[in-house]
Amino acid sequence: MGASRRVTLKDVAAASGVSRATVSFVLNDDPGQTISAATRDRVQRAARDLGYVPHGVARALREGASRVVVLNIDAGMEGNYSRSYVRGLDAELAAHDHVLLVRHGHHTPQSTRRILDAIAPRAVLRFGETYLTGHELDDLGGGWRAGLAAHSALQLRHLVDHGHTRVAVALPDTESPLIAARLKFTAHAATNMDVPVPASFAAPRDRAACAEAVEEFLLEAPEVTAVAGFNDDVALRVLMALRDLGRRVPDEIAVIGFDDNGYGEYVSPTLTTVHVDAEVHGRIAARLALGLETGGLRPPPARVVVRHSV
Amino acid sequence: MGASRRVTLKDVAAASGVSRATVSFVLNDDPGQTISAATRDRVQRAARDLGYVPHGVARALREGASRVVVLNIDAGMEGNYSRSYVRGLDAELAAHDHVLLVRHGHHTPQSTRRILDAIAPRAVLRFGETYLTGHELDDLGGGWRAGLAAHSALQLRHLVDHGHTRVAVALPDTESPLIAARLKFTAHAATNMDVPVPASFAAPRDRAACAEAVEEFLLEAPEVTAVAGFNDDVALRVLMALRDLGRRVPDEIAVIGFDDNGYGEYVSPTLTTVHVDAEVHGRIAARLALGLETGGLRPPPARVVVRHSV
DNA sequence: CTGAAAGCGCTTACAG
DNA sequence: CTGAAAGCGCTTACAG
Structure with a gap:
């Protein structure tokens, strides 16, 4: 009954009768390895049955960065842009097995440093960067097409x-x-x-x-x-x-x-x-942060919402 | 000149001529140890000179939790309350050597689980919890004094x-x-x-x-x-x-x-x-999350901003 | 095809 | 007072 101990790679290895290395290879689909279909299967089943979830902290220590992206966002930037941007960023990151965390308030080099030291995120983004420079939004600079x-x-x-x-x-x-x-x-x-x-x-x-x-x-x-x-x-x-x-x-x-x-x-x-609508901007920022191709992502044009002040 | 390697405990130990353990004891002010003033000094100076900063990920792996607190906040909750709350939470956490990271959007048990697995935060807070229940705001429930x-x-x-x-x-x-x-x-x-x-x-x-x-x-x-x-x-x-x-x-x-x-x-x-003004609410939430006393923190009373609609 | 071993950087019993 | 050692959970050369 005591507190349930975390399921580790070692448990999966024991349950499927292979070494921890093999489990890691299977679970991460390591292309440099050739594992028999039977072993693969046994490992995957064991992992599923035990409810194994990799420990992000251990992985981050080993890999040098956690599967986290931090977004710095200054006060007074709330609007449809930031909301849709965060939505797109979050969704795209999630699709690539990362999580988005936001840091509010005024940001200094030190505050960024503290986050880097605390959780070694894959990337620390600054809100509006892509939008501002138009980087990846077009190749003329400034984003004359969608920035x-x-x-x-x-x-x-x-x-x-x-x-x-x-x-x-x-x-x-x-x-x-x-x-x-x-x-x-x-x-x-x-x-x-x-x-x-x-x-x-x-x-x-x-x-x-x-x-x-x-x-x-x-x-x-x-x-x-x-x-x-x-x-x-x-x-x-x-x-x-x-x-x-x-x-x-x-x-x-x-x-x-x-x-x-x-x-x-x-x-x-x-x-x-x-x-x-900055959802696509958010997705582009996510892909850039993860070092992925951004091809095919075209932000929709902005539009004027006509009401009564002009 | 190549990328500068991270300064680790080992470097500080080498520079001050003691073991890593001793460095750790000194830097963490371990009360269970008695280290000579001279050694203390030597270690602290070396750490400072080398610009040593503990690696949060390694520490989190060892301690079981990172010095991070995550705040879940649903859409549509923006207002003076949330802004001042986040400010207070952030400040109090920073004062205790922790950092606040915010997660936006709709939250599910799974999304919380993913964050736990990814960075093992010290705590995952839900926005408005303290305010809603009045826990620690007074002892009558609901927060009839300041909730x-x-x-x-x-x-x-x-x-x-x-x-x-x-x-x-x-x-x-x-x-x-x-x-x-x-x-x-x-x-x-x-x-x-x-x-x-x-x-x-x-x-x-x-x-x-x-x-x-x-x-x-x-x-x-x-x-x-x-x-x-x-x-x-x-x-x-x-x-x-x-x-x-x-x-x-x-x-x-x-x-x-x-x-x-x-x-x-x-x-x-x-x-x-x-x-x-929820700054104090934020500070209280921070202290509760870190398992500290909240004594002495009294939220100021709310006030009505009288304008022209009533 | 698979396993033993090293190592990411830290903390903390344990033994002097 | 101080150091050698174990171990948190993972990945990845390396050796079979």
Whole structure:
């Protein structure tokens, strides 16, 4: 009755009358070995009957890395992108016998080091890396086909298609490596579309401060007829600020969000935004982390969710 | 110059002229040993000079568990509670030389098993467990002092204090172990406050469906003057539905949210809600997981963030 | 085809 | 006070 001891390779070996090495060869389908079908069978049956599951820690010690991938994700990145990305990453990793674990909060080289030392994960990923660089999303850099570059352009395109040529970009008041990239891509897209490169301003969290920031910005740039949000959070703040300032949306000024976080439906006017399904991005990241081919994985195009703010 | 090999205990032993055992004793401050100050010093200096960091995987194999705690967290639980909880959990764990890793998505016994097998974490936590049961939050069960029970009561209290005695609870249309608990606690609180036990209804994600659900409910229960949301998400949907139905908030009907997710400020009227700082809950969970005393940790009381919906 | 042996890096009785 | 040895559970050259 006592606590049931863990079933090890040794137990399987004993039960099937072979050595531990042979069990390992069979269970791992070692291509360098030729084991008789009978032995194979005996071993597999024994493993199944005993409910044997390899001990990941021992295996990690031997192999140098555990079957775990860690994803670092900064605060304030929640949205449809991150949710679908995590879903795809998790699923693809699971399909290759690995597990995904997430680390929240701000990340430093030390915190990454501590994880490496603690569990020796196969890889430590940084959220948004693939998306940002467009690596493996296309071969032009930046992801002009299915990365941040393409989606920044899509956002601007929607505005331009609705007659807005003087656009401003609203940014969060926090740090993010994505900010510089977004501005660069949007500027590039504007040049391609033959409209002026958008100016930008920060939209602070605090409501009054945000209204003030928007007012100030529009005073300096009265020609602006549309605001493109860095993300939905920022766009929502701008929407609120505009209401506080008595500016009618979208008649006087249009607003578009980015990365449909689900809350754009609860405000009035509802928020038009860019929706990115990043499941395939997640799968690509998983394959890259495991050193596998990514061939055949093509992310679907992003789309604009048209609501009422532009 | 080739890849730098990992510094191991053996290197430290060699550098300080003692055995690996002695190094281990010194570095782990083994109370069962008496090592000369000189040796101690020599070992510590060598470890520092070489930049020695214990290999967590080897240690985990030997000790039976890694210095990692895994937190399972279901989708749709994002809010101030979860953010502050994770922050506290992470900080307290770090203070005790452990790291927190999070697993997102839906969890099954198998998925937990796979993590256990993969990295043998010290503990696998389920988000909301402590909060739900009130274990260690007080000794009455349910957490009537600082747990879900207390906060459910606080939400209702605010409504009652504003003259609302006929209250309804709006629920998500998804599964959650928290739902039954919330209803139970709210009912209990209502009885204590001498008001009728609130009826409940589900507020679906889809906007039209939600408006329909709310309309239908109010037709059946026209006496209801206030809606208490299971969380801010649900409350936000109810607010939108009410607007779609042409009901004025808070004049005709009041709405209060739960677990301030930050978006209640972006809607109109802005959403009054219950704000719970769960950092201490997180710290308590960490200590429980590590088998430490939780004495002295007292969660601050929750508070109502008064905005304009009630 | 199969097994004995080494070793991943650590901790901890055990023997001096 | 300190060291040699065993062992956590696995994989993989190496020798038959």
